[in-house]
Amino acid sequence: MRMGEHKRGRCVYFLVRQHGDNPVKTEVNMKRGYILLTIGLLVIPLLAWGRIGGPYDPDEHTRLLMHFENNLVDTSGLNPDGELHGNAAYIPGLDWLGMCLYLDNDAPTDSSRVLIPDDPDTGALDLYSAFTIETWLNILTKGESWQTDPRVIAKPDTMYAWYCPNYWILIQADNAFCMGFFVRPWVWTEFKSPTDIFQLGTWYHMAFEYDTEPTPHTAIMFVHDEFDSLLYMGVMELDPDEDEPPYVTDQPANIGFGGGGNDSWLDGFIDELRISDIARRFPLPPIITHTPYGNTYNTTEPCSIIAKITDESAVASATVYYDLGGGWLTDDMEPLGDDNYEGFIPNQPEGTCIKYYIEAEDDSGEVVTHPVGAGDSTYCGIQVLPDSVLASDDGMIMGSRGAFGTINEKLAAMLVPLSECTLSTCLAYIDSLPNPPGVDTLRLHVNPVDTATGYPDEETDIITPILIPVMGTGWLATDVPEFVTDEPFYVTYEFVTDGQPYFAQDGNRTYERSFIRWAGGGWWGPGYCTDFFIRAVVKGHTPIGVEETTLPSYYHISRVFPNPGKMVTVSYDVPRESMISLRVYDI
Incomplete structure (x- = not known):
């Protein structure tokens, strides 16, 4: 099983601002990595929408609705009442919502949480198609060992416990809002918000919407403040042909705890928790x-x-x-x-x-x-490459993962020649070194593509693996025994020991600076980012001069470029091979 493999999909990232606002930095997790996101404060008129986050009445799509009005009743009628464990109280919350639930977890012995039993007859808490999860929260204390990653709600798994929940909402150790769901063990979709918009003692409304109606499917995460201002929004598009449904579990839903481990206790307030079996609509910016x-x-x-x-x-x-x-x-x-x-x-x-x-x-x-x-x-x-260079800035994290760690970690990228050529040199971009030069060692593999999976065939080495001492930053070039190919192949860098150098992008990076290294039994960096550059120098490569693309789905003629101009280019797309007649009219 590949470690940390995210669902395939295409992320939508955007800055929303009103002229004059100062943006703040944030991150969003995508496909197999992180990408930096910036979003400014946007206030959307809500007269036609009502208040964000309720109060709600149950309808035919409500799977769970808890108001915490001095009780733990699910007003949807589909689940047993919640079971309280530890110390809790009902106190006044936001004015328009009435009472809220206070979970006391400011000490390691508190262990306060609410369990919603999984009812096999209704399956109301099992989310496997379109859904929306939303809640209000206000965290009072955070950062101690038992509350580094407090969960608002999570539905853990029997075998993998809190590692592979059906879904979750949490505040991460770096103060990022985080929501997501698993589709199978170690394969998940996740959003991670800014780290600098979260403040202790502040009310936030978090919502996660997963919609399987449109093509492509979409997943959207929202964070609003108590004034209905949108603080963060991330959108991910998922290929309906490859989109796997969420991973259903049979454990109770946990409120204020992740269902395992000892770092996810929530100390603070929760209110108006609702789960729906449709994608609820919220006001959207462009x-x-x-x-x-x-x-x-x-x-x-x-x-x-x-x-x-x-x-x-x-x-x-x-x-x-x-x-x-x-x-x-x-x-x-x-x-x-x-x-x-x-x-x-x-x-x-x-x-x-x-x-x-x-x-x-x-x-x-x-x-x-x-x-x-x-x-x-x-x-x-966009890099205009010389014919002698194959390049990829989209790689994958590889290796084996068990319940409590990872081994045999590698970073790999597939290179695709456009004609027969001879490989002579492999290159990776090293951003920085955590240790003195020469301490860290990599092992270079060149692997064929496994035609059944599309991943590297790790059982087959095209060349004898090469040990490489890392002596500095910048492009790490390694001469390899030459071989001739016209087929795609993988260049794979294996981390031999902990404390490895940061793989990164070169000066013409796409998006913000990203980096990753393997250290102390886990990946270290902004996240599971795979925007590192791996290249190869080849001989005899003769590209066809245009990029490999999929056929368009519609007929299209681009406007003339440049316009005006003495010599111009007219580009067009057609959805199938055919004879083309192009007429130019002077009007």
Whole structure:
């Protein structure tokens, strides 16, 4: 089993701000790693929505609803009443919600929590399709060994206990809001919020919405304050063909505790806890969905940047910002239909590093960027590669994981030649060294692709593995015995000992700086990020000059670029191979 493998999906990341606001930094967990997110405070008019977070009345989609009005009754009628363990009290909470539940866990002997028994007849607490989990919380103390990661609610598993719950809401040790669900042991979908918006003694409304109705499926996390201001929002798109349902468990739901271990006790208040079997609707700011362009060998045609931009009202403008080394330039994006917009970056010579980001504004003045907090330090990257370089900035964490640790840890990336070539050198980018030069050692493997799984075939080494002492930062280049291939292959770096160097991205990084290393029995860094760069130098490689892409699903002609211009480019897409007739009219 691969360690820490997240569900495949495409994340949507955005900055929402009103002109003049100061953004704050945050993180969102995606596919197999973390990406930095920036979001400003956004106040959304809620007259048509009512208050965020209730009070609610049960309806046909309510699976659990607890008001904590001096009792632990589930007003949905689908579950037994809650069972109180330890010290608790009912006290006045937010004015419009009445009483709330206080769980006393300011000492390690308190062990205060509420259990909601799992009723096999109703299965009301088992979430496996569309759902929404939401609650109010106010944490008073945090940080002691028994309360480093307090859980608001979690439904643990029998075999893996709190390691693989059906779902959870918690505040992590670094003060990030966190929500997610498992689809099977060690495979999960998760969001992680900013670390600097959480404050002790403050009311927050957290909501996690999972929707299987649209294509692609979506998962959304919200955090609001008691004034209905949106503090954080993250959106993940999940491929419906690969999207696995949440992992159903048979244990009670725990409120104020994770169901195991001894670091998840919540000391504070909880109110208006609701679980629904549909994706409840909350007011949404504009959203940009974009698959980064990636690296290119193309030096003759402009880069077509396409994004899907949706808004509850209307998109007023969309712009591509790009930097070729002399400052930011812009190109207005034009609508293609179906909420898709397109802009262009001029073609560049080999070796150019292009920075770019997308900005959209709706008719109420909110500005959205992709990636979030875009600017000089946060952007998407396009590298115009020489023919002799294969590159990947999307890797995977590999190894074996048991209930209490991981072993045999590796970082790997698949490289895809576009023609027959001869591998001669492998490279990885080392960001920093935790130990003096020469102390840390890596083992380099070159593996074929396992055709059954798409992962590296770890039983087969194309070359004899090479031990590499890490002597410094920057590109770590290793000459390898040459072999000829026209098939994809994996370059894999095995961490031989703890305390390894940070793998990272080079100066033309995509999004914020990310890094990861294996130390002390676990991965250390912002999270399970896999945005490190692995490259290979090859001989005889002759790229076809265009990127490998999937066929579009619609007919489309891009606008002329540049316009005006003496020589222009017209790009088009068709959903199948066919004869093309192109007519130009002077109107």
